[in-house]
Amino acid sequence: MRVTVDSLVFTAERQRLELRFCCESCAYFFAEPDARCAHGWPQAEHRAARYGATDERRAEVVFCKEFELG
Ligand code: SF4
Numbered sequence: 001m002r003v004t005v006d007s008l009v010f011t012a013e014r015q016r017l018e019l020r021f022c023c024e025s026c027a028y029f030f031a032e033p034d035a036r037c038a039h040g041w042p043q044a045e046h047r048a049a050r051y052g053a054t055d056e057r058r059a060e061v062v063f064c065k066e067f068e069l070g
Contacts, residue, residue, distance in 0.1 A: 001062070001063045001065065002060055002061070002062050002063075003060070003061045003062075003063070004058060004059070004060050004061075005058075005059055005060070005061050006057055006058065006059075007054055007056060007057055007058065007059035008057060010059065010061060011051075014051075020069055021046075021061075021063055021064075021067060022046055022047055022048040022050075022051070023035075023037065023043050023046045023047050023048070023064070024047070024048050025067075025069060025070060026046075026064070026066075026067050026068055026069070026070050027068040027069065027070030028066065028068060028070075029043075029070065039066055041064065041066065045062040046062060046063075046064045046067075050062075
């Protein structure tokens with residue numbers, strides 16, 4: 001699911017609510033040895049690094065339909 005957000009607001013809310021939605025917090029993610037998804041899904045849009053600092057106010061958050069809090 002793709003949601004367009006104000007990146008400054010989203011970053012603040014993400015920190016305040018301790019929102020977990022990236023692969024690194026997912027039960028199906030195996031960091032070792034090769035940072036893979038147990039289901040073989042592409043991860044580029046779901047990794048935490050995608051949501052780093054940016055000067056762009058408008059951003060797109062991409063939620064994985066199979067995310068399971070690990
Ligand atoms: S199920 Fe989705 S969120 Fe979980 S590791 Fe795979 S791609 Fe990432």
